[in-house]
Amino acid sequence: MYLSSRMITSVSPSTNSSFLLTGFSGMEQQYPWFSIPFSSIYAMVLLGNCMVLHVIWTEPSLHQPMFYFLSMLALTDLCMGLSTVYTVLGILWGIIREINLDSCITQSYFIHGVSFMESSVLLAMAFDRYIAICNPLRYSSILTNSRISKIGLTIIGRSFFFIIPPIIHLKFFNYCHFHILSHSFCLHQDLLHLACSDIRFNSCYALMLVICILLLDAILILFSYILILKSVLAVASREERHKLFQTCISHVCAVLVFYIPIDISLTMVHRFGKHLSPVAHVLIGNIYILFPPLMNPIIYSVKTQQIHTRMLRLFTLKRY
Template sequence: MFLSSRMITSVSPSTSTNSSFLLTGFSGMEQQYPWFSIPFSSIYAMVLLGNCMVLHVIWTEPSLHQPMFYFLSMLALTDLCMGLFTVYTVLGILWGIIREISLDSCIAQSYFIHGLSFMESSVLLAMAFDRYIAICNPLCYSSILTNSRIIKIGLTIIGRSFFFITPPIIRLKFLNYCHFHILSHSFCLHQDLLRLACSDIRFNSYYALMLVICILLLDAILILFSYILILKSVLAVASQEERHKLFQTCVSHICAVLVFYIPIISLTMVHRFGKHLSPVAHVLIGNIYILFPPLMNPIIYSVKTQQIHTRMLRLFSLKRY
């Protein structure tokens, strides 16, 4: 990775486990940071505003107190937290406020970024289950997805997302970092810290791979399987109009799934096979992975979900008058 001599000399190699790390951002393009800060600030403002509006509409509208919208609230809350836990380093770098981050802060940020990513995957799986029950077994929908069961699903999602990621994240605290303490992104990622460690990292590497397979890959397979069953059920409906109506209830969720998994796959491919790419490309893909789902999900559900769309328009009309 190309780094300016000024940046390299500012953080020297150390074997201390209590060190600070340099967040590079868009390396070599520091002169453009004031211009970069404008679109990034706008994106973060849209992330925070969009997800807060979705949560507000669902919270204040009794007719939306249904399982589908409870899961959507979980998705919006996850996206909101992703924005809050990354905004201070991304904009801090672009505004010239933050250049270094302590090991403890870096580990905490990494924990929440990866935990929230797993949580978003789990919520999308829960939403796929919701759509499967609503379309394939509508008569039992209210008896299967009761409020108590939704609470249990929500707690399971949180526990699954943050409990299993704890061991490798905690172990980051006890690794020795003897290489230059320069991170390749505007935020802390588990694989970025491993790259700087000179300790034995096999546990973290194998454990992280197992988590990706058992959570992200398994969720993707189950979501795909649920839509195979949904498609089979929809095609069995005789009326073309009814088919279209059933498909429409799934469009927003399908878009959310694509918006989440495409950046993750892209980031994984870039880390594995994109070593020849410029550092700017790596940082750009990393920011897309962090910001694209939280930005797009409120837009998708505001446009494609009729109940949300109607109440969003009503909310804006009230503000206008």
């Protein structure tokens, strides 16, 4: 059934407001075919990140700071998949098309919180690589289990605490426009577009969060790799330089996998948004949400020797 026949008229915020998730509007008859690749992607996200967590958890030799941070990244990617799977696949399977306000706000909270958490974890991993390469003799004394636990708690608090004010505001807005969301899941900016209340606080606050978390993290990661590069180039042996670079390649790929889709989506939306079809917007949103959780387990399984070896052992049941 097409969206034009399903539009939801405005209701007051005191009622149980519901919103229509568009999905790939106008392509409803192709949903059974779309569900196959999307179901496969979600299965790979869940399986891949669970396997990384299992390997790190069950292998005592991997109980090191680097792999603790990797387990945080895998847990973050797993949460991102779980936060969107029920609406994306629910639409493609024809199970759901509407979501109530409270569920929508909750999903928005976790999507944005997990995105900030992934950025924070990548920054912590950059700090880990900086200490390992630039100050290796003090590595174990700096990154103790106690300090790693504190970093983990700080990441969670930083990611999920500061987004509470704008998320709570969403509950009290008047949504007087048609209750139609432009994606297969709820995003903060989509709800703002439907509100006819004063949204200046939310808009300014969201911009501040993007600058203070995503942009700042990207700058600090770049700065850490400038220092790492300077330290590596000072090493006389070519073989040692190659070995040091190899310890960073997985993290560099994970950083690119996270930030490149953000840059592409922001560029496409701001420069060409008016000319893009709704389907293109939905596709860009899904790439932004699903690409990092899909690729990170693959990157670390291929590029990190310890994970690669344990993964082979897990699949082949052979001793190496």
